[in-house]
Amino acid sequence: MAEKPKLLQDTTEDVRRQARVLLRSARSLPLATLDAATGFPAVSRALTGMDVDGSIVILISGLSQHFASLMADPRCSVMAGEPGKGDPLAHPRLTVQCKAERVSRDDARHSRIRSRFLRRHPKAQLYVDFPDFAFFRLVPDSASFNGGFGKAYVLEGRDLLIDSSAIDALAGMEDDAIAHMANDHPEAATVYAAKFGKTSEGNWRICGLDASGLDLSSGDSLLRVEYDAPLTESVHLRFVLKKMYN
Amino acid sequence: MAEKPKLLQDTTEDVRRQARVLLRSARSLPLATLDAATGFPAVSRALTGMDVDGSIVILISGLSQHFASLMADPRCSVMAGEPGKGDPLAHPRLTVQCKAERVSRDDARHSRIRSRFLRRHPKAQLYVDFPDFAFFRLVPDSASFNGGFGKAYVLEGRDLLIDSSAIDALAGMEDDAIAHMANDHPEAATVYAAKFGKTSEGNWRICGLDASGLDLSSGDSLLRVEYDAPLTESVHLRFVLKKMYN
Numbered sequence: 001m002a003e004k005p006k007l008l009q010d011t012t013e014d015v016r017r018q019a020r021v022l023l024r025s026a027r028s029l030p031l032a033t034l035d036a037a038t039g040f041p042a043v044s045r046a047l048t049g050m051d052v053d054g055s056i057v058i059l060i061s062g063l064s065q066h067f068a069s070l071m072a073d074p075r076c077s078v079m080a081g082e083p084g085k086g087d088p089l090a091h092p093r094l095t096v097q098c099k100a101e102r103v104s105r106d107d108a109r110h111s112r113i114r115s116r117f118l119r120r121h122p123k124a125q126l127y128v129d130f131p132d133f134a135f136f137r138l139v140p141d142s143a144s145f146n147g148g149f150g151k152a153y154v155l156e157g158r159d160l161l162i163d164s165s166a167i168d169a170l171a172g173m174e175d176d177a178i179a180h181m182a183n184d185h186p187e188a189a190t191v192y193a194a195k196f197g198k199t200s201e202g203n204w205r206i207c208g209l210d211a212s213g214l215d216l217s218s219g220d221s222l223l224r225v226e227y228d229a230p231l232t233e234s235v236h237l238r239f240v241l242k243k244m245y246n
Numbered sequence: 247m248a249e250k251p252k253l254l255q256d257t258t259e260d261v262r263r264q265a266r267v268l269l270r271s272a273r274s275l276p277l278a279t280l281d282a283a284t285g286f287p288a289v290s291r292a293l294t295g296m297d298v299d300g301s302i303v304i305l306i307s308g309l310s311q312h313f314a315s316l317m318a319d320p321r322c323s324v325m326a327g328e329p330g331k332g333d334p335l336a337h338p339r340l341t342v343q344c345k346a347e348r349v350s351r352d353d354a355r356h357s358r359i360r361s362r363f364l365r366r367h368p369k370a371q372l373y374v375d376f377p378d379f380a381f382f383r384l385v386p387d388s389a390s391f392n393g394g395f396g397k398a399y400v401l402e403g404r405d406l407l408i409d410s411s412a413i414d415a416l417a418g419m420e421d422d423a424i425a426h427m428a429n430d431h432p433e434a435a436t437v438y439a440a441k442f443g444k445t446s447e448g449n450w451r452i453c454g455l456d457a458s459g460l461d462l463s464s465g466d467s468l469l470r471v472e473y474d475a476p477l478t479e480s481v482h483l484r485f486v487l488k489k490m491y492n
Contacts, residue, residue: 027334028334030276032287033287034287038321038343038388039321040321040387041322042278042287042341042343043276043287043341044325044339044390045325045327045329045334045339075285075287077286078289079276081291082328082329083328085466088273088274088293089291093291095289095311097287097288141286144311146290220331
């Protein structure tokens, strides 16, 4: 039996981009962990966000099976890509194998992760500060993208991470930049959604902004817009936002 | 940290029934395996059907990661329950830990599993007989059902299997019974869908029939209708189908 599928295709930059958009557009994902009690894999659902470096973020209860399992073994996997209409296997999907890192409340990254997660999932405000809930960063280790029958690609973990010298500077100005866009350019998010997401419906707002792109949300919908390339300097942000608007 | 969630509820017959319907209504499911190459769990998507005893059936390619992984370690997990509208965690979902058994072409069960799968997934006809494709039965070992916040239940594997002395007799008459219903009572499937699935749209047909219930399909939709209790004798089938019609 072949360990490497014969149908494996060469991984192009376009495939990497499709994979990133699929992953970063998700509101929740199936999460597989190694069940600490039985040794079986176990697949459950977790709300997902992303950290400023592209790592996946989950907020889970200490009472859940996946919490106990991730504490015992950090190896896990998520799948992005919902089946939608028609043949479920004709829709693109991405399997990402990750290593989980718990982000405790005294971690310097906690405040930023919490803010980003709550802008993406406002209802999580209800329980985010419950003592048994905790954030984990799931850092991509490797991935495979299946674009439909006969279209399988292997990706590296770094293909799903953001490589930029401006990550920290942008993280530091994210709250202010989003507030500025909401106050002074309230129509911009809807323009971006129409232009890049080909959707004319919805009351869109920017809910995330990082070195690689924007997260837009409207009700239950989430839309990821990636820039042509990651920003290398934070001062480039306003030029990119303006260029994307026109 | 608690290994047994404090929020665990007593598992009622109604919960078991909800879990069975959720699982048996699925066209495809996230499938977690233990990646033979890396030891990580890996979650991918597989088309799913069910065998006459309630075991989950998948048809997968020998070129896929999950095939190699299941051959190396039969422990796996599926999750039923799509997130739908609104909060993804407010929707019921079921995690099932299973042991996988490959069903080879010379297995006495292969013909029946193939027929049932193709009635559920007619497009799989295109590749079902490719030499690298194979069926696996995923036999439920244990499960957990999450009906929304604070509603967690533990199930046993047998809660998702069918216990009846009429399984084999019904399997032997399934093809004929479905043909009879399609020819002589073509409107019955739509009546069942309206009555038990509360759906008035669609051109419904019976695509599966076993000791525990019926599978109805219309285009991309699949609907599971469970009898009040499993049939104990195959001769009861026509009475149940008639009773459900009226």
